Amino acid sequence: MSDASAAPVIVWFRQDLRVADNPALAHAARMGRPVVPLYILDDQTAGPWAPGGASRWWLHHSLSALGGALCDLGAPLVLRHGRADVALRTLVREVGADAVVWNRCYEPHAIARDSALKADLKADGIAVDTFNAALLAEPWTVKTGSGGPYKVFTPFWRCVREGLEPGPPLPAPTRLTAPAAPPAGDRLADWALLPTRPDWAGGLRDHWTPGERDATRRLTDFLAHAVDRYPEGRDYPAQPLTSRLSPHLHFGEISPRQIWAATEGRGGIGVESFQRELGWREFCHHLLYHFPFLPEQPLNPRFEAFAWDGNAGHLAAWQRGRTGYPIVDAGMRELWTTGWMHNRVRMIVGSFLVKHLLLPWTAGQAWFWDTLVDADLANNAASWQWIAGCGADAAPYFRVFNPVLQGEKFDARGEYVRRWVPELAGLPDRVLHQPWMADPVTLRAAGVRLGHDYPHPIVDHKAARQRALDTFAAIKDDNG
Template sequence: MPAPIIVWFRNDLRLSDNPALTAAAKQSAESGAPVLPLFILENEDGDPWPLGGASRWWLHHSLERLGEACAALGSPLLLRRGEAAGVLGALIRETHTGCVLWNRRYAPALTARDSAVEAALTERGIDVRSFNAGLLAEPWTVEKKSGGPFKVFTPFWRSVSASLDPPHPTRPPAALTAPKTPVASDRLADWRLLPTAPDWAGGLRESWEPGEAAARERLADFLDGPVAAYPTERDRPDHDGTSAVSPRLAFGEIGPRQIWHAARHAADAQPELAGGVEAFLREIGWREFNHHLLHQAPHLPDRPFNERFADFPWREDAAGLRAWQRGRTGYPIVDAGMRQLWRTGWMHNRVRMIAASFLIKDLLLPWQEGERWFWDTLVDADLANNAGNWQWVAGCGADAAPFFRVFNPVLQGEKFDPKGDYVRRHVPELDRLPARWIHKPWEAPPEVLKTAGVKLGTDYPHPIVEHDAARDRALALYRQRKAKA
């Protein structure tokens, strides 16, 4: 039997539209070589961004589903743990593999790691090939007409979307040939990706079903009607108006080409969906833009894209940070979002902006603190998106909202959660407050609070800052920085 082909899965945990797997299956059909699907839990020693707790939970269940799918095709998913080059080297010696295929990653540290692995394997005479499975357009393929990368989203997306013609997604292989001799694999349970002491993942289990099949089903359901109202509904946290495909994209259970073509097909079949589809694909474009930014600015997760903010005089406030993390700021829309995040591993995008603005502008805490918290608690944690979006809110990123744009949590709540349904869902101690007061309970008359069973300072906190004063403080500091520029 010819030497096996290793397909190294990473953040592409799917069988459909997986170019590395498709290439391996084609080569296998032509040569008779077995295919070894492989996932490596890479060592995170010294990695500034090791997997967060929510991501570890999702990874466990996504690998379960991928393992079942690979086994059904005939070749089980191999699990190995360790330093990638060492794991691959050992597996190559065990199986006499001559070919390793993978899909590219774009975070700077991972790109450098992959380049080093490729160089080492190529030096040993191994055929190494990589593919694009994660972006509609890779960073080095998009430039301004004048040359150089885009630094503003709107012209970036105008350029990309106008010329974009991504390949049609490929179907999963019909079968995979396994090696005659079984290859040893780790047990997924031994990786201890799931929380046990304590088990805090109950809300995640209630809210999500990881895996490729669930990803396809969720996208289909969204495009089967809800997408029509997406331009307005995506801002309503009290409604189920978003696609919720972000964690599935982050782990590659579904790819951007699949989303692009499915959305275009939906709009072609039902022209009334066209406006919603365009708005939805624009959000996919933001993901692309953030990945392109990270490619051109590897320091994006740690330092401001706009260096003028490098020494901004952020405050230190451990108590304020903890109140924000726990959803105890006294501002209901902020607290609802932070509690939704803790319980489900996800937060509505409009509320992410409100909560991020509160941390940065109201509390004057560095955006990196929020970025780290989201990285640990989001099931859709993605280095490029996380860094790019936090810097957007902070006003120090590319195409940034100006620093002087400060979200008013009361007005935002009243506009996008007018009846208070979102707040009631996640801040149940305010459930009986009338809609008039639910976004500003400190202004409610004493008899209203009493009737609602709310005692401020006991059942629900007083605001930890006064928004107008905090806003003025933040803007004064911004003006000082601008004057020095």
């Protein structure tokens, strides 16, 4: 039983917006004191990596769901905004707390902020306990034989698997006690996280339900209906064979330990392939922890001399899904409408940006940061560097995806393109992925006027590929 007269403990929520398998919350509940759950909207400390538009939409609904769950447990969620160190210390004084707990974050700005705040609180006599709630293995625990960080995924994942003992997920507390006089907080609506005019979030609402409950439902449905076909089916964007758990994982509505517990022991190559994707997420966080410059600078320093193009018109065409390459445009329109993009298509549109258009990977990273509901600093930076050829274990820069062949291979019947590029829906499969090859009769029959209803390609594939290879050869020659 909780002693309502005891000094309360503050549980600072961040990227762990759930009540089950939440080590910080479970620890606070075991302390037998009043609990003050807290979320701080801290855009100042995050700087350029404050949540983008799609992430803010998700955050609003995720906090609403978490607030409801905590109210049901007996301890309302307190919302504050501003610098996290200031807001947290203010609340400590207001409620007379003598303990603060949180689950660790791994972004460079969060590590710096949390380390300083932890030291300050302890200097003031406040007990601070922190926990791992976001990763199967924390970045500093996985080392090469020489004691350094891994830069290649396969040996990294092998090392993690060999030492993995995540333990069972923690149950949600059955009851929490709030202080006799709960502190005041902001109204979620006053944070204006949702778009107003124009309201561009209709597609997000149609495709997503943020919150712990839907995260659990998605995992259950995926394991019941899709995981056995995942190894092959995950490459075909028209097929619903991916888990779509990435935003739920980023916001901590479900933990990797919960996913691991649900999959371990099932066996089969589908489960192994899916678990390997959890491993890639772990690898990205490993890289960001050991190389905190990852979102701004190439891991391979040779690429600092790369002669990127600065064509703003090409960037805008890519962002709007108006490149003239149907599989690329379908992906970019899916992203804008739903806040998400199929992983195979992410590789295609990423390769097109950095290799066909010679636009810097940081431009793609920034657009994804604003438009993805699963925008995650570690995954976003590491994956963009991978596709650009300048990161860890990267795809070679000279591997240039042919967007026509990619479309014909992974969307052979055109279901994906016809959904997201409906102006081309009437074209036959043989020219759907290269409409410029259709004869005038076929175009008229499909109601397509190239240059009016749908653009001509903004670059020629063969010429763009050669330009990319020549540009790469220049830095290769300069650096030996």
